[in-house]
Amino acid sequence: MADMAATSIGQVPAAAKARRSAAERQEARAGLMLSLPAIFLVFLFIILPVGAVILLGFTNFELGYPTFEFVGFENYVELSDDRTFLKSLWNTTVYAAIVTPISIFMALGLAMLMEAEGIGRSFFRTAYFLPVASLLVAMATVWQYLFHPTIGPINTMLAMIGIAGPNWLGSGGMVLYSLSIIGVWQSVGFNLVLFLAGLTAIPRELYSAAEVDGAKSGWDRFRLVTWPMLGPTTLFVTTISVINSVKVFETVKTLTEGGPNKASEVLLYTIYQEGFVYLRVGYASAMTVVFLAILVVLMFIQYRVQDKQVHYS
Amino acid sequence: MTTLSLSNIEKSFGGNQILKGVSLDAQPGEFIALVGPSGCGKSTLLRILAGLDSADSGEIVIDGREVSRTQAADRNVAMVFQSYALYPHLTAAQNIAVPLVMRRLTRTQRIPFVAPLMPGQRQAVADIHRDVREMAASLKIDHLLDRKPGQMSGGQRQRVALARAMVRRPAVFLMDEPLSNLDANLRVHARGEIVELHRRAGVPTVYVTHDQAEALSMADRVAVMIGGSLLQLAPPQVIYDDPQHIEVAKFVGQPRINLVASHVGENGIVTLGTERCVLADRSLAGDTPVTLGVRSEFVKVSRSGEAGLPAHVERVEFLGSEIIVYSKLDAIGEIMIAKVSPAEGAGLAAGMPIRLSASAEHIFVFGADGVRLPSAPLVENTVREAAHG
Amino acid sequence: MSPNVFTFGRVVRLSILSLGALVFLAPYIFMISTAGKAQSDIFTSSLNLIPQHWFYAENFAKAWSRVHMPTLLFNGVMVCLMILVIQVVIAIPCAYAMAKLKFRAAKVMMVLVMLGLLVPIHATALPLYVAFDRVGALNSYMALVAPFSISVFGIFLFLQFFRAMPDDLIHAARLDGMSEIGVIARVIVPNAWPAITAFSIFSVVAHWNDLYWPLIVVSNQAYATPPLGLLYFRAAEAGDDYGALMAATLIITSPLVGAFLLAQKRFVEGITMTGLKG
Numbered sequence: 001m002a003d004m005a006a007t008s009i010g011q012v013p014a015a016a017k018a019r020r021s022a023a024e025r026q027e028a029r030a031g032l033m034l035s036l037p038a039i040f041l042v043f044l045f046i047i048l049p050v051g052a053v054i055l056l057g058f059t060n061f062e063l064g065y066p067t068f069e070f071v072g073f074e075n076y077v078e079l080s081d082d083r084t085f086l087k088s089l090w091n092t093t094v095y096a097a098i099v100t101p102i103s104i105f106m107a108l109g110l111a112m113l114m115e116a117e118g119i120g121r122s123f124f125r126t127a128y129f130l131p132v133a134s135l136l137v138a139m140a141t142v143w144q145y146l147f148h149p150t151i152g153p154i155n156t157m158l159a160m161i162g163i164a165g166p167n168w169l170g171s172g173g174m175v176l177y178s179l180s181i182i183g184v185w186q187s188v189g190f191n192l193v194l195f196l197a198g199l200t201a202i203p204r205e206l207y208s209a210a211e212v213d214g215a216k217s218g219w220d221r222f223r224l225v226t227w228p229m230l231g232p233t234t235l236f237v238t239t240i241s242v243i244n245s246v247k248v249f250e251t252v253k254t255l256t257e258g259g260p261n262k263a264s265e266v267l268l269y270t271i272y273q274e275g276f277v278y279l280r281v282g283y284a285s286a287m288t289v290v291f292l293a294i295l296v297v298l299m300f301i302q303y304r305v306q307d308k309q310v311h312y313s
Numbered sequence: 314m315t316t317l318s319l320s321n322i323e324k325s326f327g328g329n330q331i332l333k334g335v336s337l338d339a340q341p342g343e344f345i346a347l348v349g350p351s352g353c354g355k356s357t358l359l360r361i362l363a364g365l366d367s368a369d370s371g372e373i374v375i376d377g378r379e380v381s382r383t384q385a386a387d388r389n390v391a392m393v394f395q396s397y398a399l400y401p402h403l404t405a406a407q408n409i410a411v412p413l414v415m416r417r418l419t420r421t422q423r424i425p426f427v428a429p430l431m432p433g434q435r436q437a438v439a440d441i442h443r444d445v446r447e448m449a450a451s452l453k454i455d456h457l458l459d460r461k462p463g464q465m466s467g468g469q470r471q472r473v474a475l476a477r478a479m480v481r482r483p484a485v486f487l488m489d490e491p492l493s494n495l496d497a498n499l500r501v502h503a504r505g506e507i508v509e510l511h512r513r514a515g516v517p518t519v520y521v522t523h524d525q526a527e528a529l530s531m532a533d534r535v536a537v538m539i540g541g542s543l544l545q546l547a548p549p550q551v552i553y554d555d556p557q558h559i560e561v562a563k564f565v566g567q568p569r570i571n572l573v574a575s576h577v578g579e580n581g582i583v584t585l586g587t588e589r590c591v592l593a594d595r596s597l598a599g600d601t602p603v604t605l606g607v608r609s610e611f612v613k614v615s616r617s618g619e620a621g622l623p624a625h626v627e628r629v630e631f632l633g634s635e636i637i638v639y640s641k642l643d644a645i646g647e648i649m650i651a652k653v654s655p656a657e658g659a660g661l662a663a664g665m666p667i668r669l670s671a672s673a674e675h676i677f678v679f680g681a682d683g684v685r686l687p688s689a690p691l692v693e694n695t696v697r698e699a700a701h702g
Numbered sequence: 703m704s705p706n707v708f709t710f711g712r713v714v715r716l717s718i719l720s721l722g723a724l725v726f727l728a729p730y731i732f733m734i735s736t737a738g739k740a741q742s743d744i745f746t747s748s749l750n751l752i753p754q755h756w757f758y759a760e761n762f763a764k765a766w767s768r769v770h771m772p773t774l775l776f777n778g779v780m781v782c783l784m785i786l787v788i789q790v791v792i793a794i795p796c797a798y799a800m801a802k803l804k805f806r807a808a809k810v811m812m813v814l815v816m817l818g819l820l821v822p823i824h825a826t827a828l829p830l831y832v833a834f835d836r837v838g839a840l841n842s843y844m845a846l847v848a849p850f851s852i853s854v855f856g857i858f859l860f861l862q863f864f865r866a867m868p869d870d871l872i873h874a875a876r877l878d879g880m881s882e883i884g885v886i887a888r889v890i891v892p893n894a895w896p897a898i899t900a901f902s903i904f905s906v907v908a909h910w911n912d913l914y915w916p917l918i919v920v921s922n923q924a925y926a927t928p929p930l931g932l933l934y935f936r937a938a939e940a941g942d943d944y945g946a947l948m949a950a951t952l953i954i955t956s957p958l959v960g961a962f963l964l965a966q967k968r969f970v971e972g973i974t975m976t977g978l979k980g
Contacts, residue, residue, distance in 0.1 A: 024804065030882045031805030038796035039811060041852035046818045049826035056829065063832065110722060113715050120719065126966055127723035130730065133962035133969060135911050137929035138951035141936065142729045145736060145944050153732055185726065190973065197974040208365045209398035211385040213477070214415030224411065228402040247822065250913045254933065268824055268914070275828050276918050285828050292825050299820055 050292070056285035063279035075286035085287060087262050088270040094176055095266060096245035099183040103241055104234070106184065107191030112226070114192075115199045125196070129189035136186060140254040143182050144169065169255055172263035179264060182251050187244060191237045198233030202226065232306075239302040246294060267291055315376040315484040316341055317362075317517045322371035324357055331357050332368070333541040339485075339517040344508065345546075346532035347521045350564065354541040355521045356489055362519060363487050364388045376484050386415070391483035393491040397474035399462040405473045406445050406458040412481045413441045448480040452510075468499050475507070479514060486511065486518040492527065504531055525565045529553065537561045559679040562606050568637060568650045570606045570677075577601040582691060586622045588673040593687035603686065604679045611675035612651035614638055614658070614667055621668030624649060629661050640667060733955075737761055737948035757945055765950035768938055773924065774931035775957065781846050781927055782906045789853040789905060790898065797860035798886050802872055815861070818854030823915050831918055845919040846927070850909065856901050859975075863897040864890065896975070903972035910958055928954045 057075055061068035079085050114124050131139065146154050147168035155165030168178040206225045215221045227234075249268040252258060258265040258273070271291065275284030317339040324332040331354045339345050347355045360366040362373060364385030373381040380388050391412070399408050414423065421427070422434045429435060449455045454472050462470055471491060478486065491507070492500045508531050511518050522528050528535045529549040536546040539560040545552060556562035562570045577583055581595035585605050615621055623643040630637040636658030638651040649669055661667070673690030680686050735750075738758040765771070800808050826849065834845050867890070875889045891898070913929040920926055926934060935950050962969050 027803050028805035031799040031803035032807055034795040034799035034803070034882060034886075035805075035807060035811055037792050038852060038857060039807065039814070041792060042811075042814050042818055042854065045830070045849050045852050046821055046826060046854070047814070049829040050821055052829035053825060063835065110719065113719050117712065117715050117719065120716070122966075124719050124723055125970065126963070127727050129966075129970065130959065130962070131726065132973070133907060133958055135929055135932070135951075135955045135958065137911075137913055137932050138955045139729055139733075141932065141947055141951050142733045145948065146729060146732060148944075151944075153728075185729075188726070193970050193973055203396060203398065205394045205396050205398035206400065208360070208363070208385075209392070209394055209400075210411075211365055212363055212390065212392045213412040214386040216384060216386040216415075220415065224400065224415075228400065231402065247824065249824075250911075250929070253913065253917070254936070271824070272914070272917075276831065281828055281832060288825055288828060292821070295820055295822075295825075 053285045053288050053292075056282050057289045059282040059285075061282040061285075063281055068282065071282070075283050078283065079286055079290065084262060084265060085270055088258075088265040088267050089290075091176060091263070091265055092246055092248070092267045095180055095183065095248055096242055098177070098180040099187065099245045099248075100238065100241045102180075103184045103187045103191055104237055107188045107237070108195050108230075108234075110188070111192050111195035111199055114196065125193065128192050131186045132189040132193075136250045137254050139186070140182060140251045143185075143251075144255050147178055170260060172260050175256055175260065175264045179248070179251050179256070183245065183248060187241060191241065194233055194237050195230065198230045199226070202229045235302060235305055239298060242298055243295060246291075246298075267294075315516055316374075317376075317485050317519070318372075318374040319358075319362065320372045320374075322358065322361060322368045322373070324354075324361060324366070324368050331541050332361075334371070335538070335541075335543045337536060337543060337546060339519065342515045342517065344511050344518045344520065344531060344533045345536055346528035346534075347519055347536045347538060348523065348525055348528035348564070349538035351523055353538045355523075355538045358538070359392075359487055359489055359519060359521045362485075363390050363392050389484040390487055391478035391481065391485070392487040392489065393471075393474050393478045395490040395493055397462075397470045397491075397494075399470055399473055399477070401462050404459050404461055405454065405465070405476075406442075406449070408462070408473055409445045409448060409458075409476045409480050410441050412477060413444060416481060417441060444480060445476075448476045452476050452479075467495050468503070471495060471503065475510065479510065482514070482516075484516060486514065486516055488518065488520045490522055491520075492522075493524075500527075507531065526567065529565065535565075537564060539564065556606075556677065557685045559604060559606065559683040559685070562677060562679070562685075566608055568609050568652065570608050571612060571649045573605045573607075573642075573645070573647060573649075575603055575605050577603055583676075583678055583688065585673075585676055586670055587620060588671060588676065589691040590673050590676050590678060590688040591691045592678060593689070597686075602681050606677040606679060607671040607675055609637070609650045609652040611671050612649060613670045613672075614640075614651050614653055614661070615670065617666040617668060619668050621670035624667055624669050626661055626663050626665045626667055628663055629658065631655075631658075636661070638667075640669065642669070733948050733952055736944055737952050739945050741943065741945060758949070761945040761949035762953070764943075764946040765935070765953060768946070769931050769935040769950065770923065771931075771950075771953055774926055774928050774954065777926060777931075778910055778928040778957070780843065782909045784843065784847045785850045785909050786902055786905050788847065788851045789856050790901070792851060793853055793856035793860055793901075794891065794894070794898075795883075795886055797857045797864055798882075798890055800857070801861050801864035801867075802869065803882075815854045815857050818852075819858060823849060823912075827915065827918055834919060840919050841922040841925050843925065846916060846925065849915065853901075853905065856905070859901055860894065860897055863894055867893060896971075899968060900972035900975040903969055907958065 058070050058072060059068045060071050110128060114121055146152050149155055149165065149167040149170060154168070158165040166174045169175050202225065206229065207221060210221045210224045215224050247268060248266050249272070252264055252266050252269045256264040258269050271284050271287045274280050274287060319335060319337045322332050322335045323330070335358055337345070347358065349355045357366060361368045364380070364383060368381060371381065372379060375388060375390065400411065403411070417437050418434070422431045422437065446455070449458055452472050452475060454469065454476060457465060457469055457473065462473070465473065474491065492503050495503060504527060520531065529552070532549060534546055535549050535552045537544050537552065544558040545556065545561045552561065552565055556565065573585065575583060575585065577592065577597050577599055579599055581592040581597055583590045583592065583603060583605065613621070617623070624640040625643065626638060626640045627648065628639040636653050636655055638653060638658060638661055640649055640651070641647070642649060651669065678686045678688045735752070738756060738761065740757040796811070799805065800811055830849055834840050839845050871889060872885055875885045880888060911929060916927045916930045920930060923934060932950060932954055936947065
């Protein structure tokens with residue numbers, strides 16, 4: 001029967017098919033041409049370096065030495081016992097554990113107050129958002145002055161009410177909290193703007209329905225409408241906040257250089273020191289792999305929660 | 314049996330008076346449709362009735378209780394919203410349960426995890442489950458109970474919204490255009506269903522709509538609101554046959570009523586073509602401007618040369634059981650609409666000269682302020698016509 | 703609730719918001735105030751916001767002379783501009799192809815984009831640094847710009863935006879005889895300004911403020927970007943000359959803060975859009 005297709009009846013669809021696939025081929029070629037530069041650059045600047053980092057993590061490569069060799073998991077074994085690295089992992093965790101919840105709940109609270117309040121909305125938004133648009137290195141310098149133990153305005157103010165202010169950035173016990181204050185200050189505005197957008201997107205009728213349904217207090221309406229409806233926004237804000245806290249670097253580099261006595265040593269700063277100051281590229285690569293793994297796990301958690309909890313449609 | 318009464322409700326937004334003293338009473342079990350063009354204040358009135366907005370002045374009495382200062386939650390009213398306003402994160406069952414949970418459980422009984430330890434909580438929750446299931450069964454949505462609103466069709470959501478409103482047996486039912494988000498077929502079907510549900514529940518219902526056909530077909534009485542005032546509250550037939558205001562006459566009826574500017578002649582007699590009406594109030598001065606209204610089905614189309622006002626056909630619309638004829642009066646250039654049977658309209662085409670007439674008993678006379686002026690056909694007129702023929 | 707009525711709740715709300723705003727703005731207030739103070743003022747009266755000796759000129763002169771400010775600002779603008787232009791030119795055709803054309807590499811590209819979103823510059827910096835070092839390209843605009851020439855986030859954002867554009871628009875353009883490049887230039891780009899603006903703000907804010915990568919590849923003042931220049935300035939000043947330091951921070955923060963204040967609506971929209979899409 002297949003041979004019969006060579007008759008005139010069989011030829012029409014065959015020709016149409018050929019034409020169609022010619023158009024398809026052309027479309028596919030255009031698509032490939034248009035995305036080729038992007039594909040090439042993604043390979044060059046993302047895929048290749050990530051592969052290289054993973055490979056380098058298994059070597060004892062040091063910049064300046066001509067040769068290197070594969071050392072297996074030696075770097076990772078060393079990491080598991082490296083007090084600076086463990087300290088920096090711990091510090092990063094503490095920093096993220098302070099900055100993330102505070103900046104999220106502060107932003108949510110402020111956003112709800114602004115949403116409820118008619119006047120001054122744009123002024124308040126500007127005020128809280130300004131730190132996001134400011135050069136963090138520069139503003140860290142200002143914070144250094146504010147935190148100055150003797151001439152700083154904060155301690156001067158505390159002295160006026162009879163409290164001896166701490167050495168904010170200079171004492172090992174305080175420095176991580178002081179950096180967290182700057183971190184919160186810097187990130188609230190971003191979260192706030194996202195929450196404001198999330199709140200605006202909640203249909204007014206849901207609040208009306210909640211009132212008629214018997215949600216008398218503001219808290220009842222928050223539990224029944226606001227909080228669940230903000231779910232996707234909150235999840236996104238949380239992920240971004242955690243990732244940004246894990247990436248803390250500017251303030252540490254500018255203000256403390258990891259000190260005093262490694263009390264503010266954080267992940268990226270340790271990687272920077274090992275890789276670009278001591279030039280131990282292999283070892284720093286192993287740290288980078290740990291850093292990447294943390295990001296992957298965080299994103300994975302986000303996807304899982306997103307699928308399970310906040311997907312409404 | 315509960316009753317509902319609004320008196321003299323006023324409301325302004327920023328110097329703009331939205332409600333200009335609206336009063337309305339509903340009998341036990343009555344279905345009232347609040348109808349008007351958008352922006353007439355009907356939704357605001359409904360929200361004030363629900364307790365979602367507060368009136369500047371006026372009284373609201375539900376079931377003999379003055380509630381104008383009472384929170385929405387304490388008024389024992391239920392509302393179905395235009396968008397249904399279902400909580401998207403809750404299943405249909407949870408949505409329907411919300412009003413019961415909020416009312417029957419105390420705050421501590423609602424705390425997650427801890428609540429089941431509270432005395433009486435288990436029994437209360439079981440009762441809620443039972444009531445939700447019964448409600449769902451009566452609305453035939455049992456199979457939807459585990460779905461979230463995002464997984465339902467528009468019609469299904471609307472039923473869940475109805476179930477949520479009815480489940481706690483409220484004193485008053487409020488509906489804010491609940492059918493406007495449904496497609497045309499479903500809408501006509503749902504009209505009948507809502508009327509049936511209302512009959513079973515037997516509580517006063519205020520139903521807001523901008524669709525006059527919906528209002529006329531569903532309600533016991535129709536309240537027509539225009540520009541913040543309640544112009545007429547009457548059964549559908551009365552609203553249609555006996556409009557008390559020109560705006561009511563214009564708003565109700567499809568196609569819209571024909572209006573012709575005129576003025577009062579001698580002895581309070583008003584003339585349209587050869588037809589004459591006499592006003593009940595004969596004291597009105599001659600030359601007082603009035604507007605005459607005739608519904609399209611009472612406009613008679615006859616061939617050129619017969620009696621009536623000369624006009625030319627502009628357009629003919631064939632609708633199957635009837636034909637709509639748009640024609641322009643030669644004298645004043647006004648477009649008149651006539652609804653005629655296919656037999657009467659046969660052969661009409663654009664550009665044809667015709668004659669239009671309407672018998673005096675179908676002519677409404679409205680004063681310059683829009684209020685209907687009582688009138689009656691002038692009888693001698695018909696006698697003279699007969700003599701002529 | 704009428705806006706002129708101050709209920710108790712509103713007073714509480716406004717007080718909290720105002721107090722918070724004051725705290726958030728305090729660093730700026732002190733920055734501006736301290737930039738005008740003489741060393742002696744700073745040590746004796748840190749809470750006086752109005753300087754006793756008007757020292758703005760001296761502090762600004764000092765900040766201006768120690769580090770070559772025009773170079774810093776010029777570098778900042780150049781680097782951000784080059785990055786932005788290249789990112790947009792690379793990302794838009796790719797996003798368009800992925801959104802509207804059928805080709806086999808599209809699926810691979812989607813996977814690459816999702817993976818790429820995970821990888822910040824901090825993760826790729828080491829091998830890139832080694833490579834730039836090997837080819838002797840450190841201390842150059844090339845080194846500052848090249849790693850950011852591809853923005854998977856940009857591709858992702860434009861992809862979302864283009865997907866929402868009606869196919870008929872593109873079919874009509876093709877029927878009018880446009881090539882794919884023509885479709886992009888004359889149909890897609892003119893309709894994508896909201897997305898382009900949002901992405902531009904996002905990109906400029908990110909790269910104007912970035913310290914990590916410039917710190918790694920630049921050791922020569924001639925190529926320093928604003929954050930790096932400020933680090934140099936701090937190192938050069940060493941001591942507690944906060945007057946000059948604040949003057950320098952004021953100079954360096956003002957371009958972006960100024961741009962933000964002038965176009966705040968766009969900024970907020972841009973951040974919201976990039977935030978919610980990303």
